[in-house]
Amino acid sequence: MVAPLKVGLAGLGTVGASVVRLIAQHRAELTARCGRPIEVVAVSARSRGKDRGIDIRKLRWVADPVKLAADPGIDVFVELIGGDGNPARSAVTAALKAGKSVVTANKALLAHHGVALAALAERHGGALNFEAAVGGAIPIVKTLRESLAGNPISRVYGILNGTCNYMLTRMEREKLSFDECLKEAQRLGYAEADPSFDIEGHDTAQKLAILASLTFGIRVDPGSIYVEGITSITTADLEAADELGYRIKLLGVAVKTDKGIEQRVHPTMVPKESAIAQVMGVTNAVTIDAEGIAPITLVGPGAGGVATASAVISDIADVARGVRSAPFGRPSVRLTVSRKAPMQRHEGGYYIRLLAMDRPGTAATIAKRLAEHNISMESIVQRHRGPPAGGAAKGGAPVPVIIITYATTEDAVRKALAAVKRDKVISGEPQLIRIEKN
Amino acid sequence: MVAPLKVGLAGLGTVGASVVRLIAQHRAELTARCGRPIEVVAVSARSRGKDRGIDIRKLRWVADPVKLAADPGIDVFVELIGGDGNPARSAVTAALKAGKSVVTANKALLAHHGVALAALAERHGGALNFEAAVGGAIPIVKTLRESLAGNPISRVYGILNGTCNYMLTRMEREKLSFDECLKEAQRLGYAEADPSFDIEGHDTAQKLAILASLTFGIRVDPGSIYVEGITSITTADLEAADELGYRIKLLGVAVKTDKGIEQRVHPTMVPKESAIAQVMGVTNAVTIDAEGIAPITLVGPGAGGVATASAVISDIADVARGVRSAPFGRPSVRLTVSRKAPMQRHEGGYYIRLLAMDRPGTAATIAKRLAEHNISMESIVQRHRGPPAGGAAKGGAPVPVIIITYATTEDAVRKALAAVKRDKVISGEPQLIRIEKN
Numbered sequence: 094m095v096a097p098l099k100v101g102l103a104g105l106g107t108v109g110a111s112v113v114r115l116i117a118q119h120r121a122e123l124t125a126r127c128g129r130p131i132e133v134v135a136v137s138a139r140s141r142g143k144d145r146g147i148d149i150r151k152l153r154w155v156a157d158p159v160k161l162a163a164d165p166g167i168d169v170f171v172e173l174i175g176g177d178g179n180p181a182r183s184a185v186t187a188a189l190k191a192g193k194s195v196v197t198a199n200k201a202l203l204a205h206h207g208v209a210l211a212a213l214a215e216r217h218g219g220a221l222n223f224e225a226a227v228g229g230a231i232p233i234v235k236t237l238r239e240s241l242a243g244n245p246i247s248r249v250y251g252i253l254n255g256t257c258n259y260m261l262t263r264m265e266r267e268k269l270s271f272d273e274c275l276k277e278a279q280r281l282g283y284a285e286a287d288p289s290f291d292i293e294g295h296d297t298a299q300k301l302a303i304l305a306s307l308t309f310g311i312r313v314d315p316g317s318i319y320v321e322g323i324t325s326i327t328t329a330d331l332e333a334a335d336e337l338g339y340r341i342k343l344l345g346v347a348v349k350t351d352k353g354i355e356q357r358v359h360p361t362m363v364p365k366e367s368a369i370a371q372v373m374g375v376t377n378a379v380t381i382d383a384e385g386i387a388p389i390t391l392v393g394p395g396a397g398g399v400a401t402a403s404a405v406i407s408d409i410a411d412v413a414r415g416v417r418s419a420p421f422g423r424p425s426v427r428l429t430v431s432r433k434a435p436m437q438r439h440e441g442g443y444y445i446r447l448l449a450m451d452r453p454g455t456a457a458t459i460a461k462r463l464a465e466h467n468i469s470m471e472s473i474v475q476r477h478r479g480p481p482a483g484g485a486a487k488g489g490a491p492v493p494v495i496i497i498t499y500a501t502t503e504d505a506v507r508k509a510l511a512a513v514k515r516d517k518v519i520s521g522e523p524q525l526i527r528i529e530k531n
Numbered sequence: 532m533v534a535p536l537k538v539g540l541a542g543l544g545t546v547g548a549s550v551v552r553l554i555a556q557h558r559a560e561l562t563a564r565c566g567r568p569i570e571v572v573a574v575s576a577r578s579r580g581k582d583r584g585i586d587i588r589k590l591r592w593v594a595d596p597v598k599l600a601a602d603p604g605i606d607v608f609v610e611l612i613g614g615d616g617n618p619a620r621s622a623v624t625a626a627l628k629a630g631k632s633v634v635t636a637n638k639a640l641l642a643h644h645g646v647a648l649a650a651l652a653e654r655h656g657g658a659l660n661f662e663a664a665v666g667g668a669i670p671i672v673k674t675l676r677e678s679l680a681g682n683p684i685s686r687v688y689g690i691l692n693g694t695c696n697y698m699l700t701r702m703e704r705e706k707l708s709f710d711e712c713l714k715e716a717q718r719l720g721y722a723e724a725d726p727s728f729d730i731e732g733h734d735t736a737q738k739l740a741i742l743a744s745l746t747f748g749i750r751v752d753p754g755s756i757y758v759e760g761i762t763s764i765t766t767a768d769l770e771a772a773d774e775l776g777y778r779i780k781l782l783g784v785a786v787k788t789d790k791g792i793e794q795r796v797h798p799t800m801v802p803k804e805s806a807i808a809q810v811m812g813v814t815n816a817v818t819i820d821a822e823g824i825a826p827i828t829l830v831g832p833g834a835g836g837v838a839t840a841s842a843v844i845s846d847i848a849d850v851a852r853g854v855r856s857a858p859f860g861r862p863s864v865r866l867t868v869s870r871k872a873p874m875q876r877h878e879g880g881y882y883i884r885l886l887a888m889d890r891p892g893t894a895a896t897i898a899k900r901l902a903e904h905n906i907s908m909e910s911i912v913q914r915h916r917g918p919p920a921g922g923a924a925k926g927g928a929p930v931p932v933i934i935i936t937y938a939t940t941e942d943a944v945r946k947a948l949a950a951v952k953r954d955k956v957i958s959g960e961p962q963l964i965r966i967e968k969n
Contacts, residue, residue: 112681115681115682116681119681119682119683122680122683122748123680125748125861125862125865126680126857126860126861127680128857128862224678230679230821230824230825230827231827232670232674232678232679232827235673235674235677235678236670236673236674239673239845239848239849239852239854240662240670240673240842240845241668241670241841241845242560242561242564242565242844242845242848243550243553243554243557243840243841243842243843243844243845243848244553244557244837244840244841244844245557245560310560310563366809366811368806368809368830371806371809373804376825383668383841384837385837386668386831386832386835386837386838386841387668387814387831387832387835387838388831389668389669389670389829389830389831389832390828390829390830390831391827391828391829391830392806392827392828392829392830393824393825393826393827393828394824394825394827397824397825399682399822399823399824400824400825402681402682403679403681403682403821403824404678404681405681406680406681406682407677407678407679407680407681410677410680410681411677414677414856415855416677416854416856417853418852418854419564419566422564423563423564424563424566427563
């Protein structure tokens with residue numbers, strides 16, 4: 094009988110409690126799969142007495158997670174505390190320094206301190222696994238780390254935040270406003286009381302930073318990501334997208350360009366028939382484009398106690414099996430500083446929605462400004478309202494104009510729209526959504 | 532500098548040549564990812580002189596693949612010969628007996644001799660990796676073998692044959708007949724001159740046998756699979772499916788039931804909004820249902836030289852990294868003999884298309900026979916033709932009747948339809964397509 098792998102777990106929220114329960118429940122199966130039993134032997138959390146639906150009386154209680162992390166009685170430390178500060182950071186550091194393996198679901202910690210922690214893991218011989226930090230139960234971290242080694246990846250992109258995708262799905266299907274949707278999402282527990290971290294794209298950016306590192310061998314650096322959330326998206330945009338053959342998704346995109354690795358998070362028009370466009374509700378998905386082959390897409394639950402616990406247990410199982418991969422797919426010293434491709438030089442198609450003054454010459458002015466910046470239009474549609482009740486319109490309320498451009502640069506679009514604004518032929522701010530082709 | 536992993540490769544078709552080319556091309560990247568270089572040092576194929584677009588002059592040529600397999604100069608033997616007989620089988624056996632690791636794309640070999648080969652690999656300490664045998668570049672083998680360990684899988688199903696999915700897609704989109712599509716597929720190289728292995732479902736069955744073993748810890752056994760191909764599918768079925776909110780896909784399904792593991796390959800009605808229904812053309816996809824979480828779906832190219840080579844190289848990279856997982860996810864001695872769930876006891880919804888005699892009482896007779904076998908109908912639609920040119924019909928040509936049943940058993944449906952046939956109220960054979968809910 095091989096000795097069991099002894100697990101110390103800090104953080105007994107929904108995920109932590111599920112990990113403890115599932116490991117006990119599937120003990121025989123896990124032993125068969127890993128060649129040795131896995132046993133949770135000690136836990137740490139803020140409150141000892143709380144009812145979590147699991148029996149923790151047989152587990153050793155260690156009040157201080159940092160102490161638990163370095164405890165000689167454990168082989169692997171599972172960090173489910175969260176946050177990039179202490180005690181999560183100090184506990185993970187302590188565990189790695191003690192030569193233990195660490196399994197964590199903490200995207201913030203990895204986004205901010207991932208490279209340093211990877212270096213520690215390598216120096217002391219422990220694993221640092223974090224499947225649950227991105228895409229919940231979807232095995233995307235392992236896939237990028239260990240599979241697809243054969244041909245270089247040119248682009249990785251995905252729906253990484255369930256809250257945003259849930260909101261966009263409901264706005265699209267039920268023609269609900271952003272604010273109505275947000276309230277619904279909060280009521281159902283899909284959005285936090287303070288939703289800004291999700292809806293402004295920062296959660297997606299942290300996850301993208303991790304995926305980009307695994308994909309391109311660059312240092313994890315959320316600071317080099319262009320981030321734009323979904324707060325400006327309206328049902329008018331979703332309807333226009335639908336008519337044009339697109340859906341709008343909040344994507345995290347990392348792509349190799351000749352100017353460096355472009356990392357960006359923004360609402361994106363994706364072709365309706367693409368795999369990523371089919372992903373509705375709280376589901377997550379990641380698409381990988383590798384050279385010379387059709388895209389690979391992984392779809393699944395991005396959050397939830399059991400889904401996240403499932404990823405945590407996969408990571409623990411890898412430790413039990415003795416699998417030791419470099420945390421970001423290659424030795425941390427070989428991770429390069431990403432040459433940040435400036436967003437101004439981003440190239441792609443654009444959807445532009447303007448509120449144009451309803452008077453002669455407006456469309457011509459807009460078209461001229463775009464042409465001056467070498468922007469070719471794939472289509473321009475002026476949204477007519479029904480004929481006004483009182484007869485023909487003369488200089489009425491502004492009318493929506495929707496433009497789809499061929500590939501151009503962010504810089505050109507920004508400058509052209511600034512010129513259009515100066516011409517005073519539009520009302521309010523133009524809406525700008527990038528198009529991502531598959 | 533760690534010693535390179537030395538590869539001997541047998542079979543230099545499109546896949547083999549791509550493996551040799553990609554390994555040379557991405558040498559630095561692979562070294563960084565695996566911690567050691569990977570070098571193809573010797574090859575074997577039928578013809579030495581053939582132009583394959585790669586330079587094999589620097590590689591050692593070994594005419595006999597079985598000799599290459601046991602060659603002391605190699606660490607890993609890559610078998611791309613194909614077929615479940617010799618020399619593929621004898622070469623893989625020789626390599627494993629010599630303690631080498633084996634990477635193969637050979638589904639037939641694994642379907643028929645997988646357990647014996649896995650036992651050999653375990654006894655002699657080599658790896659036996661076969662990511663490329665199922666789903667091309669999709670990392671489904673590794674996912675089932677190493678990920679998702681946390682909660683037991685209740686069902687795995689997928690589109691595993693690109694030829695069939697290509698044909699069904701074109702039949703659906705362009706309303707082409709089966710025979711027209713097959714000719715097109717053959718012309719484009721998506722179908723073999725003798726297409727029966729693909730279109731009769733046997734290719735899917737071999738792949739399903741491998742997935743079922745990985746998923747449920749049962750011995751690989753294609754003989755225990757119920758197999759039905761797509762040759763009976765007509766555009767009438769595809770149109771009816773569309774109207775009813777379904778698409779028809781050839782699925783391989785392995786599901787845990789209280790009667791044992793049910794393994795079956797057949798045309799299947801899947802809800803249009805499911806991830807698997809979106810998969811069009813030659814693309815493959817596999818969906819995994821694990822307890823307590825939403826389904827996980829992996830989509831990607833199921834065939835093609837570069838896609839398959841990519842999976843082969845991932846497997847070689849795992850050998851280089853020192854990853855040794857049990858070939859079927861747990862020790863071969865622990866793989867159980869699957870209690871074959873008899874197809875007669877399969878439970879599910881059914882689509883039934885009949886050509887009913889156009890005379891009074893026909894519908895009542897059909898409904899009565901179904902009721903006698905406790906089959907509840909979700910819907911019954913009689914397809915009316917336009918009114919005949921000469922006025923009202925009286926006992927004209929048979930009219931299509933389409934029935935969707937609630938969950939029932941295969942046995943009940945078969946018996947009810949036999950009774951309907953005996954009643955002589957239908958013409959020809961009834962069409963029967965199983966419905967798979969997501």
